[in-house]
Structures are given as C-alpha cells and as structure tokens.
Amino acid sequence: MNSILVATDFSNPSRGAAAYAAALAKLNGATLTLLHAYLLPTPVSEVPYVMVSVEELQKDNEKLVKEMAEGLENQYDIKVNTLVTIGLPADEVVFQAGEIGADLVVTGMRGVTNTLDKLIGSTTAAIMRKSSVPVLVVPEQSVYAPWKQVVYATDFSYTMNLRCLKMLKVLSGNQPDMHMKIVYVQRPGEIMSAEQIAGKVRLDPMLETIPHSYLDLEHVSVEESLKQYLHDHPTDVLVMVAHKHSWWERLFSRSHTREMVYQSEIPLLVLQDK
Incomplete structure (x- = not known):
C-alpha cells in the first residue's frame, strides 16, 4: 500500500480517523494525504451579512489542514x-483519490443523535457508494491497535476479485497476529444455493495466506445477527465487500441497516468489487 487519503472536516470523528490512518500509514510505509473539501456559504435570508471571499476561506482552511498535518x-x-x-465532500474525496492514486480512503463516523449527524453520516455513505478504492470508516473514539480479530461478513454469492484480495493480503501481511473469521448469516430454514456453495469453494484457496476460519449463524435478520456477534466477540475490524447488485448493496440500501454503520464501535473496511 503506497497511498492513503483521509477526508477531514476538522470534527472530532475526522481527527480520530486521521490519527488511525496515520498509524496505518506508518505501519505500511504509505504516504498520507489529508483532504478537506468545503462549499461556499450561501445566503439563506435577506438579512445582510459579511461575505467572506473565496481566497480567505481557502487560506483559512489551508491553515487548519496544515496545523493538523504537522500534528x-x-x-x-x-x-x-x-x-x-x-x-x-463525497465527490471530491472520490475524485482526489483517483488523482493521487490512493489505495485506501479513510473517513470518520459518529453515532446518529440528530439531523446534523445524519447529514454527516450521509457523506460517509456516499463515499462508500461512489468510491472505486477501499474505504475504511473509523467510528469516533476508535484508536488504532494491531488487528488481531477481523470479521469478514459475506453470503458467498460472488467471488472476491484480485484487487480486493490484494488489499486484504497487504493489510494482513503487516498484522502478523491477525485472524479472519468469515461469517455467513442464513435465515432459519434457508439452504445455501449452488452459487453460494461454489463461491465458498472458490474463496478458500484465495485466502490461503491469511489465517482464517468459517462461522455460520442463523437469524431472521442479517444485520441484527452481525451486531449481536460483534457485541459478544471482541473484534478489531469488520470487513464487507461492495459488489454491484450484491447482498452487500441490498443490505445497505435499507435505512435500518445503515444504522449499523452509524452505531458501529469498530472500524468498517469496505472493499470495492464493482
């Protein structure tokens, strides 16, 4: 991994995400880039106000980013x-990630308590949806520690592409004590399809260099089952793959499932397979 891009709005969650990304950059010998994207203020009433020039806004934001970088x-x-x-912000993150050749995008997240939090969360969701490179979502208060227990949630309905596999191998290669638990949640009475069985068979040899094991869970709700498992079993990172028209995409298209991302207490690594 050569380059990590961190999106920051100077909030506590984004500062925490930047610190987490800095630790990963040092571990992997990668270049770290802080990106702040902003919109110009727009009048919302007829009340007179002092308009700040674009030059002033740019200068002030550059100063804040520089101070953050120096720290x-x-x-x-x-x-x-x-x-x-x-x-x-979301569009700029995706565009600039391509411009600098970022291998990983890191962004912060905090739990939803009001409308403003939902707005911030929607930016992170848009980055995950639009990005063509892996995205690591770091919840507020998360502090980097070596990855020992990683959960990869999948329904085996697709085969991980080489780009996703490369990122997993890079990250696991610098986390010598890492073990990945591959978790599949099936609904009561559900039987794996031939496509899913074939996907599981193809996956195993691809992960031969990554210590891993499998766990099948049964629950009426995939997201609730994952939340319960993560609550009961200390986990450092949750991994999912964003695949076009996949289970992941269907899962995160529902508003109550997005709450799992908002409320997660551990980082979520989204690998892009689309």
Whole structure:
C-alpha cells in the first residue's frame, strides 16, 4: 500500500480517523494525504451579512489542514500531504483519490443523535457508494491497535476479485497476529444455493495466506445477527465487500441497516468489487 487519503472536516470523528490512518500509514510505509473539501456559504435570508471571499476561506482552511498535518507528522514521524478543494465532500474525496492514486480512503463516523449527524453520516455513505478504492470508516473514539480479530461478513454469492484480495493480503501481511473469521448469516430454514456453495469453494484457496476460519449463524435478520456477534466477540475490524447488485448493496440500501454503520464501535473496511 503506497497511498492513503483521509477526508477531514476538522470534527472530532475526522481527527480520530486521521490519527488511525496515520498509524496505518506508518505501519505500511504509505504516504498520507489529508483532504478537506468545503462549499461556499450561501445566503439563506435577506438579512445582510459579511461575505467572506473565496481566497480567505481557502487560506483559512489551508491553515487548519496544515496545523493538523504537522500534528500528525510530529506524533507518528511520517510525512503528511494536504489538499484543500471546493466542492461536495463525497465527490471530491472520490475524485482526489483517483488523482493521487490512493489505495485506501479513510473517513470518520459518529453515532446518529440528530439531523446534523445524519447529514454527516450521509457523506460517509456516499463515499462508500461512489468510491472505486477501499474505504475504511473509523467510528469516533476508535484508536488504532494491531488487528488481531477481523470479521469478514459475506453470503458467498460472488467471488472476491484480485484487487480486493490484494488489499486484504497487504493489510494482513503487516498484522502478523491477525485472524479472519468469515461469517455467513442464513435465515432459519434457508439452504445455501449452488452459487453460494461454489463461491465458498472458490474463496478458500484465495485466502490461503491469511489465517482464517468459517462461522455460520442463523437469524431472521442479517444485520441484527452481525451486531449481536460483534457485541459478544471482541473484534478489531469488520470487513464487507461492495459488489454491484450484491447482498452487500441490498443490505445497505435499507435505512435500518445503515444504522449499523452509524452505531458501529469498530472500524468498517469496505472493499470495492464493482
């Protein structure tokens, strides 16, 4: 892994995500880039107000990003690049990730308590949906520690592509004590299809260099089952694959399932297979 891009809005969740990304960058010898994207203020009433120039906004934001970068450089002894752009945050993150050749995008997340939190969460959801590179969502208060227990949730309905597999191997290669639990949740009475059985058979040799084991769970709700398992079994990272028209996409298209992401207390690594 050569390059990590971190989206920041200077909030506590994004600062925590930047610190987590800095630890990963140091571990993997990767370049870290902080990106702040902002929109120009728009009048919402006829009440007069002082309009700040684009130049002033740019300068102020560049100062804040620079200060943040210097703090990370001093703490983690790494080089941190900075980018400040005007535009919709999710779109800018996806665009700039392509421009700099980022291997991983990192963004923060906090639990939903009000409308503002839902807005912030929607930006993270948009990044996950639009990105063509893996996205690591880091919940507020998460502090990096070596990955020992990783859960990969799948229904085996697809075969992981080489790009996803490469990222998993890179991350696991620098986490020597990592073990991946491959979790499949089936509804009561459900039987795996021929396609799912074939997917599981194809997956196993692909993961031969990654210590792993399998666990089948039974529950009427996939997301509730995962939440319960993660609650009962200390886990460092949850891994899912975003595959076009896949179980993952159907799962996260429902609003109550997105709450699992908002409320997650562990990082979520979304591998892009689309």
